[in-house]
Amino acid sequence: MAPEKALKKRDYIGIHFKCCNLYGRIYKNAAGNAYVGWCPRCARKVEVKVGKGGEGTDQRIFQAY
Ligand SMILES: [Zn+2]
Numbered sequence: 262m263a264p265e266k267a268l269k270k271r272d273y274i275g276i277h278f279k280c281c282n283l284y285g286r287i288y289k290n291a292a293g294n295a296y297v298g299w300c301p302r303c304a305r306k307v308e309v310k311v312g313k314g315g316e317g318t319d320q321r322i323f324q325a326y
Contacts, residue, residue, distance in 0.1 A: 273287060276309070
């Protein structure tokens, strides 16, 4: 565990906002257990839990409903 490194590394995932049909990216939250962001157009909140296996989620693009 290296908190400093974790902070420096801005992990993000690509996300498809279905509400406005556009793509963007959302960043990991402070706790590191989910990716959180907002649709750039309508500000809908999006949250994607980080997979149990740690950093790795197989998907790179998630969908926000
Ligand atoms: Zn939207």
